[in-house]
Amino acid sequence: MDQVPIGLNHYLMLSGVLFTVGIFGVLTRRNAIAVLMSTELMFNAANIALVAFSRFVTPAALTGQIVAMFTIIVAAAEATVALAIVLLIYRSFKGINVDRINFMKW
């Protein structure tokens, strides 16, 4: 079989698939924590893409890695706050099913 060297496109493909999976999770999971996990997947998909670009397009500048690092940090912060909110929701709604939290309409 024709050995194609693992290139940027492969990484991007991976990132895309992971991202899609993450999106699917975000769109379908009822549990808020599960949704949060799905977003983590999407973050990771993005990070993969960033690091891949950094590796292949601007290897000297390391900009992608820097951004990815910041993303991880922000994601961590996001996760803490989101989980705090989830806890709050849980206390208020006696549950964390996202489709019950539909008071955003009207």
Place this chain on the structure above:
Amino acid sequence: MTEISLTNLTFYILSFCIIAGGIFTVSSRNLFHSAVFLVFTLFSVAGMFVMLNAYLLAAIQVLIYVGAVAMLMIFGVMLTTRLADVRLRHVNEQSWPALAICGFFLAFLVYGLWDTPFTVSGVPMPADTAHALGTLLMTKYVLPFEVVSLLLLAALVGAVVIAKKD
């Protein structure tokens, strides 16, 4: 004969682990299982970072994601979810449209990424990226760095305040 590079194989294995972990994460009925699969996925991503010569980032990924975020998730799951609930539906009623749309999305993505001619630089990655990253963070990106530290502080305080019982 084309050299089957270990890199390629590692890539595919890791890719598989990532995607499979991801799929299980989003599809697992049991939330705790989801969290475990997530940790798995995150580890896999960290491995992928290594493949991309981003060692420091890989370390951070493991430390933060696996060590912190995943643990948070697990704590969250354990705090909020009665495990007896597993028999309840875990996905909402729009899973099929979402699946279709995601399929479309993936198709477009694949189609778009497959033959997009990215200008790939031939310059190899520096071996010691950690040093360079450290230098960059303290020089060129010092301001975002400080902002992020502030963000973390704010998130810390905010999380405490939000989650605090009155």
Place this chain on the structure above:
Amino acid sequence: MLQNAWIIPALPLAATVLIIFGTHRNRAVSSGISIAAIVSGFIYAVAILFNVLHDHGPHEFYFKWLDFGSWHLQIGLLIDPLTAVMLLVVTIVSSCVQIYSLGYMHGDPRFSRYFAYISLFSFSMLGLVLSNNFAMIFIFWELVGLTSYLLIGFWFEKKSASDAGKKAFITTRAGDLGFIVGILITLYACGTLNFGEVFTKIETGVFAGGLLTAAGIFLFCGAVGKSAQFPLHVWLPDAMEGPTPVSALIHAATMVAAGVYLVARILTIYIASESAGMVVAVIGITTSFMAASIGLVQNDIKRVLAYSTVSQLGYMIMALGLGAYTAGTFHLMTHAFFKALLFLAAGSVIHAVHTNDMQEMGGLGKKMKITALTMFIASFSIAGIFPLSGFWSKDEIVASTSGHPIFMVLTLMVAFMTAFYMFRLCFLTFTGGPRDQHKFDHAHESPKTMTVPLMVLAFLAIFAGWVGIPWLSHGFSSFVYHGEPHHAAFHFDIAGISLFVGLSGIGLAYLMYYKGTISPDKVAARFRPLYTLLYNKYYFDEIYDAIFVQPLYAICDFWFWFDQHIIDGLVNGAATLTLWWSIAKNWFDVYIIDGAVNGAGYTIRGTGSILRFAQTGRLQNYALIIFAGVILIWFLR
């Protein structure tokens, strides 16, 4: 002396004011004041008479009462022989009546008020005869009307009395409308209302022709109302609801004579305008004949006298219309005395038996000798029997018709009827047997306060006419005359016929009501339709009620309805239309204009209410759609 003649009316006025505001609680003082005032007036009037006998005048005194622009109205005194005579007549009759009233009204709860009214009347009547111009005479004319109203309705608890007062006031006022118009025409034509000045204008021909005739007829309307001439005579019989002394004073002797006085006063007009004069004469004789014929069949003693009064007033009016100034005024004077006497005597009877109906009397002569005697004297006088007052004055009136055969015939017929009904009255009342024993038993002669005035008036009824006896140097006609003194020669033929007519009337009454030779009932049955017609007074009241009063009420009700529903309806309708318009506009505003605005909102809301189902409130839903949109954009790119 003469310029202070205003004192004569002023005294009763003062009496009125004193009684109303001061002494009305004390009956004796009130009546005393009133009588003192009128008696003083009488004395003053006598003094004036002697003054005027000395100098006929006319004497005139006035002040400007009201002025507008170049015109002015006066209040003034005009004293000439006519005035002097009238002053005397009014004061004498008024004095007698007031003294008589002391007895007649004794015990009435409104005794003081009665005297206040009587004094007010005396004031007005005296003012009337002293007036020197149309405006002033009209003022007092109305005032006597007011007092007449008050006195007719004196016993106002009785509906008939208050009705009669109202009727009297309104009927005479109907005549006064003409009077006002006449005054206006006169003022318009002459620029003055002073009698003397107006007469001057007439004599110089400034005031002449149709305008003069119109003025004469309109002015006569006033007299028609006040003197109860046809067709406004209907009030006078009803006016008998008042106390009898009032009837004597106001509705026999003085006030009703005011019309005659007016015609006499302005006789110049009727002499200058023959047609106006003829209208006056015709009205006079018509009234006279009609009233006398009604008087034939009435049973109410006062109503007989009332119709007699109307009839006699018609006599005077006719005479004046024919230009016989002296005759008219002379009869006015004598009539005042004997008619007042008749009324007072009748009042005495009524006082005794407490009924007005002659059918319930009879035989009273035995119990009331003075009353009966005076009544007979007065009846002879009015019947024109020699040598009583009535003979002389009636003779002059008959003589005045000498140029007009129809008038003369009618006059003599009236004389016959007058004699008949007067003696019918006398015989029914005083002779024969009592028809109501109970009333007869309670009858008694009246007290001195009533009989003395009767005697005084009886004296005058006999002798007052003697001033007109031609052989006594034409006493009256050389004193009261119009233009040049006109000394009618005594016509033995006319006097003889007149006397014969009177005597035959008496004789017929004697046969029917004293001897009973001719049964009145049979006569009545024989002429049943005529009798019914006369008994019902030619149905004047009914006719007037049907053609004036009821239609007037109907018209008033109609116009009120018109006012409420048409005019006010228009106003309210306009308001309602505006309201409807507003409502329509409001509807338009709310549903169209605002509707458009709201409609936009509704549309959006409606759409939104459909679209809002997209807003599930579910984050993931949104996210899915966003995601789908992203893909779509990408796809469409």
Place this chain on the structure above:
Amino acid sequence: MSGLLSWMIFIPLIGGVVILFFKQEQKSAIRAAATVTTIIPLILSLMMLWEYDPSTPAMQFVEHASWIPALNVFYHVGADGISVPMLFLTALLSMISIVASFGIEKRVKEYFAFFLLLETGMMGVFAALDFFLFYVFWEVMLVPMYFLIGVWGGPRKEYAAIKFFLYTLFGSIFMLVGILLLYFNTEPHTLSFLELIEHGPAFDHNLQLLVFVFFFIAFAIKIPAWPFHTWLPDAHVEAPTAVSVILAGVLLKMGTYGLLRISFPMLPYGTNYFIWPMAAIGVIGIIYGALVCMAQKDLKKLVAYSSVSHMGYCLLGMAAVTSVAGIQGCMFQMFAHGLITGALFILVGVIYDRAHTREIAAFGGLWLKLPVYSGVMILFVMGSLGLPGLAGFVSEFMVFIGSFPTFTWLTGIAVLGVLLTAGYFLRMVQKMFLGEFNTKWEGKLPDMNFREIFTVVPLAILMIAIGCYPKILSMWMQPTIQDLVRLIAR
């Protein structure tokens, strides 16, 4: 005393404001204050009569101050032979009405405050010599009147008050248009009565006709001339006694006053053009009012409709513009009607206060039990039906004298009104005062008390005095009326 008119106008206003500071409970204090406040203008008006020089038609007691210079508006007041009697009448009737209002127990403070405001308006209308000022006062009157009827009135007070208000306002609009037409047709633009009168004959003829009609509508509603009269019975019947007195005694006079003061001298051509319709309306009013009176069962309504009839004489008299007698008769009628009808309304109020009904048929034989009341009532009824010796006769007679040469036939018809007036009043007298005493009132109807007698005595004295010696009234008017006739004849 300088500023006499201003003091007369504004003292009631000041008094009204002062009364507002009283407590609602201090009823007697409020009444006393109101009485004093109205007595002062009365005294001032007597001083005005004293100082007034009746030998000249010129305006006297003139006050002239700039108010709105941009519009040529002045505070300009003055009095002449037309307004002096009216000012006196206003002051007198206001005082009497205040005394007659002592029986008011509801919202005493506001009542008297409104009443005093009303007096300011009335005085102002009669004194104003500037259109702007006139109009302001004219409208100022409306508001208190509206509230006085609408708050203190009878059962249908809202209807009556609104009807009165809207009707008058409707007329005011016409007046405003007329004022503006005159204002913009003078050069320089002016609102001064005197200047406009001076300018009078120079107005375009068609303009005169138009403006005359406008003014006439405004004033005819106020008079009220037939057929604009229907607000009057409603307003009268519903208004409290004292308000009726003012309404009949003063407000109605503003219509005729307006015609005499404004329309006639300013629009001589229009006036002469419209004398026939005016006379006809007057005569219709006389006869019509009298006929309608005859159908009345409510005493107050009867008096109200009699006002329509009596004001018809005013119109007829003033329509005879060439004669002093006619206009003078009109002025007399205005004054006499104010006295007589004012008193009649007080008397209606007296019986209403006792019996709480005004149904004529409900009474009977009152003369037996209420001799004073009945006597006074009959005196004023006689005055109203034109009995000689009382003021009503003089005015009617003068009106007839004045109008007869010009409107011979119309006057002839109008004379009928005298008879009809006698008819309906005597019917009323018979039903109420004569006959048997209606026993249902036994002991319930005390005779007039001192205060009530006090309110009518001045009116009775004036009525008799004018009736007996009219010169006491005509002396004030003579030169002014002659001058007015001259102005109209221009």
